[in-house]
Amino acid sequence: EPEVTQTPSHQVTQMGQEVILRCVPISNHLYFYWYRQILGQKVEFLVSFYNNEISEKSEIFDDQFSVERPDGSNFTLKIRSTKLEDSAMYFCASKGSYTDTQYFGPGTRLTVL
Amino acid sequence: GESVGLHLPTLSVQEGDNSIINCAYSNSASDYFIWYKQESGKGPQFIIDIRSNMDKRQGQRVTVLLNKTVKHLSLQIAATQPGDSAVYFCAEKGNAGGTSYGKLTFGQGTILTVHP
Numbered sequence A: 001e002p003e004v005t006q007t008p009s010h011q012v013t014q015m016g017q018e019v020i021l022r023c024v025p026i027s028n029h030l031y032f033y034w035y036r037q038i039l040g041q042k043v044e045f046l047v048s049f050y051n052n053e054i055s056e057k058s059e060i061f062d063d064q065f066s067v068e069r070p071d072g073s074n075f076t077l078k079i080r081s082t083k084l085e086d087s088a089m090y091f092c093a094s095k096g097s098y099t100d101t102q103y104f105g106p107g108t109r110l111t112v113l
Numbered sequence B: 001g002e003s004v005g006l007h008l009p010t011l012s013v014q015e016g017d018n019s020i021i022n023c024a025y026s027n028s029a030s031d032y033f034i035w036y037k038q039e040s041g042k043g044p045q046f047i048i049d050i051r052s053n054m055d056k057r058q059g060q061r062v063t064v065l066l067n068k069t070v071k072h073l074s075l076q077i078a079a080t081q082p083g084d085s086a087v088y089f090c091a092e093k094g095n096a097g098g099t100s101y102g103k104l105t106f107g108q109g110t111i112l113t114v115h116p
Helices: none
Strands: A005-007 A010-013 A019-024 A031-037 A044-050 A053-057 A065-068 A075-079 A088-095 A108-112 B010-014 B019-024 B032-038 B045-051 B056-058 B062-067 B072-077 B086-093 B104-106 B110-115
Touching (some): A005 A088, A019 A031, A044 A075, B032 B072, B045 B062, B072 B086
Antiparallel strands (some): A031 A044, A031 A088, A088 A108, B056 B062
16 A cells, blocks of 8 residues: 655754755655644644645744655655754655545654754 | 643543544634544554535444534544554644645544553
């Protein structure tokens, strides 16, 4: 069964450093998402991406965040200058056309020290 | 009301019992609802979904009920098993009347513990 994959599973970084989180969505999906979950809290929407551009973003997704689909399979989230409060689980999700069901990856745990 | 931080609602049941997990949603314009199961250290796993033009949908051992009048969603799990122990999240997708790219708004989650 196709699934969303994410790398790395755990990323530790120093405050102020740049990180790139990587995702491989399900192969025939066209809609891509990033969500985050701070420990013990609910999952929060960050950004949606379709047709090579951002379609919607939340207030969390400020100028420090960017997304890219560098090739036909990868979807990345970049945080330019990490802050302590960026520590969270980051989930990538994807969905196909004509459906609303989003499938989530296993997540990347980001720890900012 | 909404809980913040570690104070998630909990439900504790015996193996074999039926479980009912409830969720209140906020947006009366939402047109799609979905339940996810999240085990420790893993991503949300799709369980079942329902559109706003339905009030009930059944899957294998799971049923979702939607009451739009009171903006309430529930997940029923039949013959609950220890492997069902996890955090369960409801999520809704709004319909702003235009193109929707599918942003999901998640509820707070409920911790289900199944005792053998």
